[in-house]
Amino acid sequence: MTISVKNLPVSEVKCSNCQACCCSSEVIIISDTGVPDRHIYVDVHGNESMLRLDDGWCSALDRDTLLCSIYENRPWVCREFGMGSNECIDERIEKM
Ligand code: SF4
Numbered sequence: 001m002t003i004s005v006k007n008l009p010v011s012e013v014k015c016s017n018c019q020a021c022c023c024s025s026e027v028i029i030i031s032d033t034g035v036p037d038r039h040i041y042v043d044v045h046g047n048e049s050m051l052r053l054d055d056g057w058c059s060a061l062d063r064d065t066l067l068c069s070i071y072e073n074r075p076w077v078c079r080e081f082g083m084g085s086n087e088c089i090d091e092r093i094e095k096m
């Protein structure tokens with residue numbers, strides 16, 4: 001029997017068996033954590049968010065490893081997004 005990754009018990013929900021689902025969501029930048037300018041999108045009102053490329057993923061995501069290339073400087077929203085949280089599981093169900 002094959003068990004879909006998205007139906008894993010919460011204890012087995014890990015970024016290492018994910019496809020960086022949450023990194024294709026809008027990430028608002030609300031504080032200065034040192035995100036490099038080249039990864040920041042500024043809208044007409046001056047609001048900042050993580051730039052997303054044509055494939056839908058955040059521009060700071062390493063496409064080969066599916067890991068964050070600016071981990072030490074990632075936005076506050078990314079730091080607070082809990083692996084295995086309800087939001088995380090919702091992202092996996094929607095996108096995997
Ligand atoms: S936090 Fe959740 S949705 Fe984001 S990469 Fe990790 S397992 Fe996937």
Ligand code: SF4
Nearest residue numbers: 023058060061068078
């Ligand atoms: S900054 Fe890093 S953790 Fe946050 S969405 Fe982009 S790649 Fe993912």
